[in-house]
Amino acid sequence: QKEVEQNSGPLSVPEGAIASLNCTYSDRGSQSFFWYRQYSGKSPELIMFIYSNGDKEDGRFTAQLNKASQYVSLLIRDSQPSDSATYLCAVRGDQFYFGTGTSLTVIP
Amino acid sequence: EAQVTQNPRYLITVTGKKLTVTCSQNMNHEYMSWYRQDPGLGLRQIYYSMNVEVTDKGDVPEGYKVSRKEKRNFPLILESPSPNQTSLYFCASSSAGTANSPLHFGNGTRLTVT
Numbered sequence: 001q002k003e004v005e006q007n008s009g010p011l012s013v014p015e016g017a018i019a020s021l022n023c024t025y026s027d028r029g030s031q032s033f034f035w036y037r038q039y040s041g042k043s044p045e046l047i048m049f050i051y052s053n054g055d056k057e058d059g060r061f062t063a064q065l066n067k068a069s070q071y072v073s074l075l076i077r078d079s080q081p082s083d084s085a086t087y088l089c090a091v092r093g094d095q096f097y098f099g100t101g102t103s104l105t106v107i108p
Numbered sequence: 109e110a111q112v113t114q115n116p117r118y119l120i121t122v123t124g125k126k127l128t129v130t131c132s133q134n135m136n137h138e139y140m141s142w143y144r145q146d147p148g149l150g151l152r153q154i155y156y157s158m159n160v161e162v163t164d165k166g167d168v169p170e171g172y173k174v175s176r177k178e179k180r181n182f183p184l185i186l187e188s189p190s191p192n193q194t195s196l197y198f199c200a201s202s203s204a205g206t207a208n209s210p211l212h213f214g215n216g217t218r219l220t221v222t
Contacts, residue, residue, distance in 0.1 A: 095153075
């Protein structure tokens with residue numbers, strides 16, 4: 001069974017702070033890694049993807065990948081109340097595997 | 109506009125009455141899949157398809173059927189729905205030829221079986 005693990009949370013941060021979301025995966029053959037944001041009752045929307053070791057930045061979001069440790073993370077800088085959602089980590093190997101998501105609440 | 113279209117958005121039915129949820133994508137994607145999402149359980153894959161006429165079971169296939177006769181369509185069929193299939197369902201697609209191609213999701217179908 002190929003597994004993707006995330007802390008379910010809830011994670012609460014004050015507005016303007018950095019939110020750090022973490023994900024580990026079991027399949028060393030995994031090729032690419034995705035972060036999705038999902039609001040309650042809505043479909044997941046892609047925030048970022050990463051496939052090389054290191055950091056990838058896009059606006060307030062930074063994805064970090066460490067294949068040796070089988071670890072991928074998402075940092076959200078200057079967190080806003082609108083960032084309050086569930087964040088899903090997805091790993092692509094032969095197919096897609098999802099973690100159960102981390103619930104983030106940004107407190108105004 | 110590139111999109112995955114699911115219909116219907118909401119469906120209320122009774123136990124045992126066959127139903128089909130349609131899914132169509134206009135991005136010429138080879139890979140398509142169905143998920144159900146229940147509180148606390150995350151996204152669980154029901155079936156997936158790597159290409160036309162190729163389908164495989166996911167983690168929770170019992171009680172569901174799929175077909176992939178055309179590249180753009182991937183309907184989900186519940187032959188005899190039961191209350192434990194009440195859930196939020198998502199269809200998704202992706203390009204199979206590019207490793208970093210993400211999954212694109214439809215807007216979801218909220219199914220209630222009474």
